[in-house]
Amino acid sequence: MKLRPVILPLLAALLGGGAVRADEGMWLYSAPPREQIKKKYGFDVADAWLEHLMKSSVRFNSGGSGSFVSGDGLVITNHHVGLDALQKFSSTEKNYVRDGFYAKTDAEEIKCVDLELNVLQSIEDVTLRVNAAIPAGVTGNDAALARRKIFAEIEKESTDKTGLRSDVVTLYQGGAYHLYRYKKYTDVRLVFAPEQQAAFYGGDPDNFEYPRYDLDICIFRAYENNVAVKPAHFLKWSEKGAADGELTFVSGHPGNTSRLLTVPELEYTRDSALPYTDAVLKRREVLLSAWAARSEENFRRAREDLFSIQNSRKVRDGHLAALQDPVFFGAKVTAETNFKKQLADRPDGKDALAAFDRIADAQKIIAGIAPRLRLLENGAGFVSDSFTVARQLLRAGDERPKPNGERLREYSEARRESFEQQLFSDKPVYTDLEILMLSDSLTFFVEQLGATDPVVQQVLAGKSPRARAAELITTTQVREVAFRKQLYEGGSAAVAAAKDPMIELARLVDPEARALRKTNEAQTEIKQQAQAIIGKARFAIEGTGNYPDATFTLRLSYGPVLGYEENGQKIPAHTTIAGLYERSEKQHNKEPFDLPPRWIAKKSALDLSTPYNFVSTADIIGGNSGSPIVNKAAEFVGIIFDGNIQSLSGDFGYEDVQARALSVASPGILEALRKVYEVPTLANELVNGHR
């Protein structure tokens, strides 16, 4: 699941008075939806059950979830969550991403470079203490500073006392503050990974689709003091997995959601932001695909960008589909109307109602400047690494002499190290690809602003977009690291003296770009402060009877294993291993539907009827990748690895007609480990819960 989420409010809450739809929600472990689950499924969410699940759940700092699945410290997550670690110790000779990996002995396990795992131990409500630290009447930056101070104080106190990682988390848009304490593991070693071709079977074409046939798993072992961890809690492996219709739970770390956007913000997203981004992505996808098709070398150069664009494009299409659905959008409108009515009935509701108006006003201003902001400040008119670097040099020269607090944020002292690391990186930049991208974005720039716009005419300098792009890219020196260092160290005088054509282009558009950004940031700040006021009012009405937007903290979701209908066709909940072979056969084993050699060789050994992937109605989002999915007995029945295309609506609200969470089934994992990878020791450890 390669979701890049957005920001804000609960559909549930918007529906008014905490009335939550069936199976909706990414619930706090401190406020689980006991009543709903009891009512609908007759199941009691017991405290011990919750604690066991919580302490078996793992957060990956690389941006995903996982779980302990053996008493000897095995942690399972998705292959695409482990990929970052895998890539760091792969080489041309040892291509673990392509070929997979298995450590037959402890000694063969490979230690990950910078992976950190967190296991939540406790949640404490610190709202009163945080709010008390902000003097009455203090708002804006002063309030933010005071808040940051009390956060740091609470966190340090907790760490000193418990030795645990301690984070204060802002929930309900500032309606509540909770202290999360984690046990931390930094010695994490790779035990097993399948070939990427098995993990991400079907590649981009099947990404966000269902039915699926992916073995998207990766298994690590956590260590402390060079000894495998013996966690107090780990999930028992279910050999039979989950049946159709069975209630399941997902325990993981959803990254963020935008379920509390106000209607004017949603309208802007639906009518302007998404159509714009979508068109830009499609334009760039066509550009890169066509260019990549011309040679293998082109393909190699464009590959990573192309895959990332295709993934983003699917996500945006999914978001747009949700917001263009009159039922989905209508529910948002109704909910906001109802909530405003509730506010109107309360003596303290006036402030929140006024905050709604401020958001609408700010959104209008943002919409007005968006077309030029996207092109000039966000750089959609000048897409190329060369322009990015040129502007960084220009702005670094202008910003660095200023006091730290007055700089554009990317030039602050706190970000200096990573900024310089990036600026002086000698990653390969290809002239041909640079010209291609810049030509196309200049073309787009002219299309958007019109050929007669004065800025357009200055930027083109009397040339066509293609000729101007070729000229800029071939004459600029910014792709030389030594040149960059020299200008960075020499400051604005050196930058000006260089008269580099790309830097001069950045200079030409800089006054307007900065002005647009300033307006945008001011209006965004107004919106954020207004949202906090609304958040508090909402929390005052609903309390923890509802779930807050996702914050990459541990949440509980639930729902049955359930198929769905699409275009009049029934999509069953489960796929089997047989389906994998059928899909490959139908595609004549052509990339990305080709099977790894090991899978071809071992076919006859497999029980092809074994469940492989399945879907459920659990409410998940990016960050849930690798989350365990468990049954009522808290047994591991599978692992979340994706959502279908319809589930992309999840950014803005929950839907259970077609939206589904995708998991790899526990029996399919076992079958593959035993018969394809022939690693019985590992399979037995999972089943027995120990070595």
Added chain:
Amino acid sequence: MKLRPVILPLLAALLGGGAVRADEGMWLYSAPPREQIKKKYGFDVADAWLEHLMKSSVRFNSGGSGSFVSGDGLVITNHHVGLDALQKFSSTEKNYVRDGFYAKTDAEEIKCVDLELNVLQSIEDVTLRVNAAIPAGVTGNDAALARRKIFAEIEKESTDKTGLRSDVVTLYQGGAYHLYRYKKYTDVRLVFAPEQQAAFYGGDPDNFEYPRYDLDICIFRAYENNVAVKPAHFLKWSEKGAADGELTFVSGHPGNTSRLLTVPELEYTRDSALPYTDAVLKRREVLLSAWAARSEENFRRAREDLFSIQNSRKVRDGHLAALQDPVFFGAKVTAETNFKKQLADRPDGKDALAAFDRIADAQKIIAGIAPRLRLLENGAGFVSDSFTVARQLLRAGDERPKPNGERLREYSEARRESFEQQLFSDKPVYTDLEILMLSDSLTFFVEQLGATDPVVQQVLAGKSPRARAAELITTTQVREVAFRKQLYEGGSAAVAAAKDPMIELARLVDPEARALRKTNEAQTEIKQQAQAIIGKARFAIEGTGNYPDATFTLRLSYGPVLGYEENGQKIPAHTTIAGLYERSEKQHNKEPFDLPPRWIAKKSALDLSTPYNFVSTADIIGGNSGSPIVNKAAEFVGIIFDGNIQSLSGDFGYEDVQARALSVASPGILEALRKVYEVPTLANELVNGHR
């Protein structure tokens, strides 16, 4: 060359007073640019030389050019011009498109189903007679009717007298009318075709690109009375081909150009029409590519649409690049300004100046209605065969009872036969592809008009674009031919009674769609009449000292064999056969860079240094495909098959910095025939000029 051109005026003319740039022009054979060629190249275009070239040149009614290349009736054209004929007698067993074809004997030659070749015999100026037939003061439809009548009279008279096909051609936007007389050949037989993989080597990725390695040829033989034609004129084959820098001539049938569009029309094309079409094409390309990647069957279903979209997208990108070039566009503006000055100085110039104003006014109205017209009338909001058919049924019911002259033109008696043939065609329509396309176009519809537009809300009927598309496609009956026949025959009452959901959708948008179309057609008519007035004024000033826009009639272009520079890199004029093998090797012989087996087997037999493709500065456009390119001795040195991406500017004006015409070189053709295809008889006939 798969160009789909547009409409109108000469950059040259616009530059004022017939000052034509070097090598520019698609010249009339009746008014060749003798002076320019003499001055620049010291070559005399003699009458006999011209006549020889004219009578050796062939027009293909399937939309291309060719030439006689033997005294025994051999006609050479492009593979992609002959493709239509090839497909008509190919089958699963005899796949001539894939495998190629060679007739060892006359008896093995295959007769084409409906191919007609035309060879121009004479040109006669009939301007005075045409103008005399239009009574003074008569304009608009009445003038058009009178013109059509005199055309028919002249054509019939000529055919009766000469037995030749006789066409009156409107030139210079109505500034002149010429009678073209052709010898006609309808018995045309296939002699040779290479594999499509050799002819269209590199497929879409290399389409409109250079360097290239295509054997884009197809050889026919013309017959009369079952005997091979012995043409009085045919081109002598040059075994050595054309050298770098050598002056060459192209004799062919350019389809149409838009070089006389006024500045407001060009601005509209640059700022609105092209960016819109381009975005729609890219959006659809992404949609179909992503869907096609999901399975081989999807790919098969989407393949043809996808290729056509990719080709169109390249063309539009090329057009936009030309119009966004300030130099190119600036020249258009200057030329129009200068021409208007000339008009202002003439007593009869007032009408033409007023005509310019009428075009500008009409263009403004057209621009204003374009967004809704594209979606509602042109159907961009409802892309699917089902919608097209539904609307045809609806409108046929409404239109057919009207008098013929008052109907929408596609429902006129003259078009009835082909309309019915199309309406009742049982070509396969795929439900899944229909849902895909309609979902996406409804999404686009909402994006463009906004979710709150009343028509949008009526169209969606409370559903999301995806759900609505699925509902419409799965419930409509219009994909059943019997249903179509029943409704067509039953007329509007039967159509209304059917209550078919897709037809009802067409009905819902029909009033507005018709109103938009009416406005658009009225304004277009105003523009056309104004253009004719300007055309006459221009012709009065320039006469045949300039060339008219292309009209799919025989024209002469010229220019040297010449490489060019791109992104600072020199692109040589010629490629060699060695380059073909290198390109294939670099791409690991992967589709579409794979070589046909015959080419792999025969590599060692070939002289790899033989010239294969080359570029020249000749002014060509779609329709020139298959044109002979000859040297000063009128010898065949190659055959035009494409233009590079920069040459796509040719629709609007000539450019010789980077724009190039692409040809297959005569030595490369011979080498392939002799050593790859081992057809010495055919090769010898070409070289000897007879069997």
